[in-house]
Amino acid sequence: xxxxxxxxxxxxxxxxxxxxxxxxxxxxxxxxxxxxxxxxxxxxxxxxxxxxxxxxxxxxxxxxxxxxxxxxxxxxxxxxxxxxxxxxxxxxxxxxxxxxxxxxxxxxxxxxxxxxxx
Amino acid sequence: xxxxxxxxxxxxxxxxxxxxxxxxxxxxxxxxxxxxxxxxxxxxxxxxxxxxxxxxxxxxxxxxxxxxxxxxxxxxxxxxxxxxxxxxxxxxxxxxxxxxxxxxxxxxxxxx
Numbered sequence: 001x002x003x004x005x006x007x008x009x010x011x012x013x014x015x016x017x018x019x020x021x022x023x024x025x026x027x028x029x030x031x032x033x034x035x036x037x038x039x040x041x042x043x044x045x046x047x048x049x050x051x052x053x054x055x056x057x058x059x060x061x062x063x064x065x066x067x068x069x070x071x072x073x074x075x076x077x078x079x080x081x082x083x084x085x086x087x088x089x090x091x092x093x094x095x096x097x098x099x100x101x102x103x104x105x106x107x108x109x110x111x112x113x114x115x116x117x118x
Numbered sequence: 119x120x121x122x123x124x125x126x127x128x129x130x131x132x133x134x135x136x137x138x139x140x141x142x143x144x145x146x147x148x149x150x151x152x153x154x155x156x157x158x159x160x161x162x163x164x165x166x167x168x169x170x171x172x173x174x175x176x177x178x179x180x181x182x183x184x185x186x187x188x189x190x191x192x193x194x195x196x197x198x199x200x201x202x203x204x205x206x207x208x209x210x211x212x213x214x215x216x217x218x219x220x221x222x223x224x225x226x227x228x229x230x
Binding site for chain 1: 122149151153158159160161162163166174176208210212215216217218219220221222223224226
């Protein structure tokens, strides 16, 4: 079955420190992969996406992620965290399905809540 | 350009009532998807519409229904509300079926 696992429910880092959020997926075909960020009470903002090609993708706000097919992983990284990065981060896989494979539903992980210490 | 908009922002209903949530996609986007996000969880897929046709349905009961209009806006209807329907309902739009999805701010539904 298609699934996304984010092993870390909660992470605390100091401002200026580096960050890596883990994401593992289970999907039979070549996946479309996404990272979204959600501030409290808000919708989801797309940080970056992987469809094909270069396995290291750059996103907004200084984030990047690396697709590793052999490890079924798509970890999110940032070299220096800012206090404004405190939020919940969701990894998602775009899964074909529906009627004739036409659907591109997103399957989300349970999220990682990031706290930033001053 | 305006992003995805949803209305209302918040809604309080009682068990057994019916609710309609509305979504306007980004201009030019033809696909709209609906997701339910229960507190502490990731969003769960409910429906996807493209060119006014339902293209996919998640594991939700028949109390949930939706439609897409000629202007590509969409409504999500939930009948016979249960306490467990309390959640943030998110709408997302995409240019076509297989492009990245952009989310609206959501509608917070509370069922008492």
